Amino acid sequence: MTFATVYTKHFPDELVGAVRTALIITSIVGIVIGVIAILWPGPTIVVLAILFAISLIIAGIFRIYQAFAASFLSTGVRVMLGIVGAIVLLAGVIALFSPGDAVWLLAVFIGIGWIFQGVADLYAAITKSGHAPTWFLIISGVIAIIAGIVMMVLPAFSLEVLAWVGGIMLVALSIATLLTLPKKVEQPVAGEPAV
Structure with a gap:
């Protein structure tokens, strides 16, 4: 049974058409964005870094809001939330107005995240608490x-390199x-019996 067959058996005809249209549009957009990321990785990275800076600003504002609004938390926790929020907000504002800093900050955040993930994988391998084979956790870590x-x-x-790999994957997935x-559902011609 193919993927398309599943759609036609479980969804009304109108929905299959809407799904096809949505998949075609998102695939075309994915191919365009992927090609842009492959051909112009520098500007792509700057755009991603600016979006990252905006997300930092939003996260910082949210943490500051939590510091004031979460009256059920202890004063120490609220002060810590406020300080963290202010630091994250400041980092986001600096990164937003300085794309070079935004790129560096994005790389540092990704790098730190990968290091933490690696340490977690190695810890899971040592303690045998992972759901994957130990050798895999060690290599992954x-x-x-x-x-x-x-x-x-x-x-x-x-x-x-990340932009190139991401662009290639986006193009490949969009083409796939x-x-x-899903196959189009053939509408019967007026006067002909439906099959």
């Missing part, structure tokens, strides 16, 4: 830590989506 360090030491190069669209 070491690769994540190395990738995190490289991301923080060579941020511009690392982000460009176009090749596996």
